[in-house]
Amino acid sequence: MQKNLAQVLEQAGVVPVLVIDQVADALPLAQALVEGGLNVLEVTLRTEAALGAVEEIAKHLPDAHVGTGTVLTADDVRRSTDAGATFMVSPGTTDALLDAVEAGSVPMLPGAANPSEVMRLLERGYSYQKFFPAEAAGGVPMLKSIGGPLGQVKFCPTGGVSPGNAQDYLALKNVVCVGGSWMASPKLVAEKNWAEITRLAKEASALKG
Ligand SMILES: O=C(O)C(=O)C[C@H](O)[C@H](O)COP(=O)(O)O
Numbered sequence: 001m002q003k004n005l006a007q008v009l010e011q012a013g014v015v016p017v018l019v020i021d022q023v024a025d026a027l028p029l030a031q032a033l034v035e036g037g038l039n040v041l042e043v044t045l046r047t048e049a050a051l052g053a054v055e056e057i058a059k060h061l062p063d064a065h066v067g068t069g070t071v072l073t074a075d076d077v078r079r080s081t082d083a084g085a086t087f088m089v090s091p092g093t094t095d096a097l098l099d100a101v102e103a104g105s106v107p108m109l110p111g112a113a114n115p116s117e118v119m120r121l122l123e124r125g126y127s128y129q130k131f132f133p134a135e136a137a138g139g140v141p142m143l144k145s146i147g148g149p150l151g152q153v154k155f156c157p158t159g160g161v162s163p164g165n166a167q168d169y170l171a172l173k174n175v176v177c178v179g180g181s182w183m184a185s186p187k188l189v190a191e192k193n194w195a196e197i198t199r200l201a202k203e204a205s206a207l208k209g
Helices: 003-010 023-035 050-060 074-083 095-103 115-123 139-147 166-170 186-190 194-206
Strands: 014-018 040-044 065-069 087-089 128-131 154-157 178-180
Touching (some): 003 128, 014 194, 023 040, 050 074, 074 087, 074 095, 139 154, 154 178, 166 178, 186 194
Parallel strands (some): 065 087
């Protein structure tokens, strides 16, 4: 169920988490990130422009894997699928959300923040999970501890991940990639500073090692 997603995440390294306010920014932003070596992009469904942005990237940038983030409901699953998202990411998990995902065709990276949530997702077959909010929920020590009894689960920690701590996460055996917004901050996007976004993306992509 998460098979194709696993391959995408294994090569991602760092996944930019994007908040896009204007559809017109989607393509230049995605191009800037891909040029910097980051080709797995999560567009959060937090703005009116998000689905249009996903459509644009999916249609015009075949080198990128574009997914949706902040997927909370069955309706978000349907809208993500219609827009051409190749994966979805949620901050946490509900049964209604998982039911909708499993009835559909687009793989999900569901969110968990503690061992019980991790176990519940594992029971339903999700061995790749987002660890959110990573820093606030215990960061590197928490993931190391979870990796003892639940070593078969691989995580994409997101939330508070930065250039200063990304490598510590990526060095863990149970971390497949990390997510973060630092290389495409709302300020840089508003300024259309694509060159700086590419520079930060290059730095981030060098962290994969
Ligand atoms: O929107 C979602 O679905 C989320 O899960 C939240 C994002 O992953 C974080 O907001 C990114 O965190 P920062 O890198 O600390 O900005």
